[in-house]
Amino acid sequence: MxxxxxxxxxxxxxxxxxxxxxxxxxxxxxxxxxxxxxxxxxxxxxxxxxxxxxxxxxxxxLGHANEIKGQLEGLKVNLKARAGDGGRLFGSVTPAEIVDAVKAAGGPSLDRRRLETPGHIKSLGAYPVSIRLHPEVTAKFDLNVVKG
Known part of the structure; x- marks a missing residue:
């Protein structure tokens, strides 16, 4: 097709x-x-x-994407999520929640559809997240999922 x-x-x-x-x-x-x-x-x-x-x-x-990349790569993003005793989350972390956490950490507003996560985030810990800001520019930052 x-x-x-x-x-x-x-x-x-x-x-x-x-x-x-x-x-x-x-x-x-x-x-x-x-x-x-x-x-x-x-x-x-x-x-x-x-x-x-x-x-x-x-x-x-292109210049704006490089500017946003600089902001994101120096950012510490923490996301509070409900979790059980073993560190397993009740549900999983969604791209919309990640975008909200970036904004709360003082970062720019992002498009959730451009986020790339390492699979489904279903437990506490640190995860590498990347976002395609431009076809030539990809920014990477660490997302820390903490019990909240």
Missing amino acids: KIILTQEVSGLGSPGDIVEVKDGFGRNYLLPQGFAIAWTKGAEKQVTVIKRARSAREVRD
Whole structure:
């Protein structure tokens, strides 16, 4: 199935990219979530408009992305979560909670969809978290999950 991405999808592409995916992935996930639109000749003409707008944003955001990266890499982020006696959490840590913890620690506001965690965070401890600020800039910081 040929689709046109409308948002950045990790491991697949950026907005405006035309990609070939398996039918089930496109039909059951990408299209209903609004991450992509079905490919047609008319829609392909819209790709140039999407890419032009994206390139204008990227050039403007590269310096800003490096600035945010500097802020994030010097940041100590602590997240309080409810946990049992063995250090196992009641539930798991969500990207929205991580974004809120970064903001509470004095960091910038981030897009939760661009966060990359090392799997599901379901216990207390320190975890490396990275965020794609720009196609060329990825910031990494440590998230400390503490009992709260």
